[in-house]
Amino acid sequence: MISREEVLNLANLSKLYLDEEEIENIRKEMDSMINFANEINSLDAKCEKLPEINNISNAFREDEIVESYPQEEILKNVDGGREGFFYIKKSN
Amino acid sequence: MKYDLVVGLETHVELLTKTKIFCSCANKFGSEPNTNCCPVCLGFPGTLPKLNREVVNFAIKAAIALNCEVNLLSKMDRKNYVYPDLSKAYQISQFYEPICKNGYIMLDSGKKIRINHIHMEEDAAKLVYKNGDTYVDYNRGGVPLLEVVTEPDISSSDEAREYIEKLQMIMRYIGVSDCRMQEGSIKCDVNVSVKPEGSDKLGTRTEIKNMNSVTFMTKAIDYERDRHIDLIESGEKVVQQTMRYIEATNSTESMRSKEDAQDYRYFRDPDLVDIILTNEEIEKIKKTLPELPDSRFKRYVNDLEISEKDAALLVKYKNVSDYFENASVNLKIPKTVANFIVGQIFRTIETEAEKEKFEILTTPEQLNEMVGLIESGKLTMNLAKKAFSKMLESGKPVTEFVSESDMQGIPPEEIEKMCKEAIESNPNAVKDYLSGKEKALKALLGSVMRQTRGRGNAGEIEEKLKELIK
Numbered sequence: 001m002i003s004r005e006e007v008l009n010l011a012n013l014s015k016l017y018l019d020e021e022e023i024e025n026i027r028k029e030m031d032s033m034i035n036f037a038n039e040i041n042s043l044d045a046k047c048e049k050l051p052e053i054n055n056i057s058n059a060f061r062e063d064e065i066v067e068s069y070p071q072e073e074i075l076k077n078v079d080g081g082r083e084g085f086f087y088i089k090k091s092n
Numbered sequence: 093m094k095y096d097l098v099v100g101l102e103t104h105v106e107l108l109t110k111t112k113i114f115c116s117c118a119n120k121f122g123s124e125p126n127t128n129c130c131p132v133c134l135g136f137p138g139t140l141p142k143l144n145r146e147v148v149n150f151a152i153k154a155a156i157a158l159n160c161e162v163n164l165l166s167k168m169d170r171k172n173y174v175y176p177d178l179s180k181a182y183q184i185s186q187f188y189e190p191i192c193k194n195g196y197i198m199l200d201s202g203k204k205i206r207i208n209h210i211h212m213e214e215d216a217a218k219l220v221y222k223n224g225d226t227y228v229d230y231n232r233g234g235v236p237l238l239e240v241v242t243e244p245d246i247s248s249s250d251e252a253r254e255y256i257e258k259l260q261m262i263m264r265y266i267g268v269s270d271c272r273m274q275e276g277s278i279k280c281d282v283n284v285s286v287k288p289e290g291s292d293k294l295g296t297r298t299e300i301k302n303m304n305s306v307t308f309m310t311k312a313i314d315y316e317r318d319r320h321i322d323l324i325e326s327g328e329k330v331v332q333q334t335m336r337y338i339e340a341t342n343s344t345e346s347m348r349s350k351e352d353a354q355d356y357r358y359f360r361d362p363d364l365v366d367i368i369l370t371n372e373e374i375e376k377i378k379k380t381l382p383e384l385p386d387s388r389f390k391r392y393v394n395d396l397e398i399s400e401k402d403a404a405l406l407v408k409y410k411n412v413s414d415y416f417e418n419a420s421v422n423l424k425i426p427k428t429v430a431n432f433i434v435g436q437i438f439r440t441i442e443t444e445a446e447k448e449k450f451e452i453l454t455t456p457e458q459l460n461e462m463v464g465l466i467e468s469g470k471l472t473m474n475l476a477k478k479a480f481s482k483m484l485e486s487g488k489p490v491t492e493f494v495s496e497s498d499m500q501g502i503p504p505e506e507i508e509k510m511c512k513e514a515i516e517s518n519p520n521a522v523k524d525y526l527s528g529k530e531k532a533l534k535a536l537l538g539s540v541m542r543q544t545r546g547r548g549n550a551g552e553i554e555e556k557l558k559e560l561i562k
């Protein structure tokens with residue numbers, strides 16, 4: 001099972017603060033996710049030819065400017081921001 | 093004990109593409125905040141980044157110019173970290189399969205600074221701090237970068253400076269970046285360690301982040317070297333950590349230590365597909381590259397007999413070098429053109445930024461015409477220099493400042509007469525010259541030159557004077 005330290009490390013990297021109960025819950029949830037993903041390993045993948053799931057390459061875009069969004073639109077989700085910027089108040 | 097300094101550089105170069113790396117917003121410096129933005133570069137969920145083909149082309153150009161191999165298959169990865177300059181909480185970069193590897197930049201000493209790899213990535217947003225609060229401008233978010241990563245081959249702050257200056261020069265020549273430190277279009281992270289002289293084992297390194305001035309970078313390297321040596325000498329250990337350079341005190345301070353070192357959990361970005369290149373495409377791009385500064389420098393010194401000092405001044409900025417090339421077309425002695433650029437044009441230009449732009453009124457064709465007249469013997473160097481000053485001020489051609497009679501020269505009998513007069517009226521100078529004082533001849537020469545109002549050919553007159561005195 002995924003360790004308590006691993007959960008704390010991931011939480012720290014993601015700037016999440018978890019209490020004891022949450023840590024235990026997340027350990028269980030992550031475990032079931034990992035087990036689910038591990039099921040792939042149990043498959044017999046020795047078929048003749050694997051289906052090409054990633055046969056697309058070079059999906060490029062030409063270097064041509066398209067008009068950007070208006071500033072008001074960009075800042076709409078943050079109550080308009082401040083002086084045209086996203087604004088983050090100093091935390092105490 | 094003596095120590096060797098070991099430095100590696102990771103340099104971020106902002107590319108001069110028209111648009112950002114994964115969306116069609118303008119890649120422009122100095123706009124109003126958050127006006128070159130869209131849901132893709134703001135990292136909204138559900139948006140799909142699409143790679144700008146020009147970024148790939150620029151990376152290939154850089155690879156060729158920096159003697160790298162181009163990886164025919166490369167991929168984009170996610171670098172995960174949480175910070176307000178990155179709303180997606182991951183930066184799209186290249187980690188497992190970067191686009192270029194194994195290159196080098198050669199220093200003047202002949203030493204090669206090896207380049208481990210070059211990868212493409214997006215820049216993060218710009219943070220502005222005011223009264224402890226943070227203001228975020230996403231115009232820079234998604235601007236394309238190339239990160240050029242060296243091996244730890246640099247062994248002094250001077251070598252680091254030369255490496256960066258060469259990198260800037262090459263990037264400008266190939267037109268992928270303007271590399272302006274003060275605008276942040278080139279930045280570097282510096283890895284520093286020391287080891288006992290001659291030892292094979294590398295010491296513990298520290299990394300100084302975000303240097304955006306070559307001068308401060310060299311100071312930071314020297315400071316960090318001394319700090320490491322002091323620690324070792326006093327029996328302490330260098331702690332592997334990330335440092336910040338403080339300009340005001342010329343010192344470094346810790347940003348974060350190894351304990352909370354970043355764990356970026358890189359993985360393949362599932363939104364972006366493989367980049368597959370062919371040798372034919374690479375060859376095609378190679379053909380579009382201009383002659384690189386090193387090659388120009390060698391040609392100027394070896395074939396055109398320009399001094400190393402002047403050749404270095406000419407190649408430093410592509411605009412200057414191109415001007416020299418254009419002004420030298422079909423001339424016998426291009427060195428004369430070089431002398432006018434270094435001697436007279438540079439005197440009218442104050443700053444490095446102006447040299448880089450090299451916007452001057454006289455066209456290369458006008459300088460070419462004037463030097464052509466010198467070469468055909470119609471114009472003396474003396475008159476040309478005077479005329480050229482006026483040309484530079486006005487942008488008018490040489491014919492505006494020298495008359496037909498100036499260009500006809502002075503008949504030899506006239507010259508002889510003037511020389512005789514000078515000799516007769518300066519008996520002391522003649523005596524001095526005959527007693528071995530070579531310099532005394534200059535006084536006579538000067539007097540004749542004044543007589544000709546600068547139209548005479550100094551070499552011819554000098555010969556004539558010597559002939560007459562004997």
Ligand SMILES: [Zn+2]
Nearest residue numbers: 115117130133
């Ligand atoms: Zn955008």
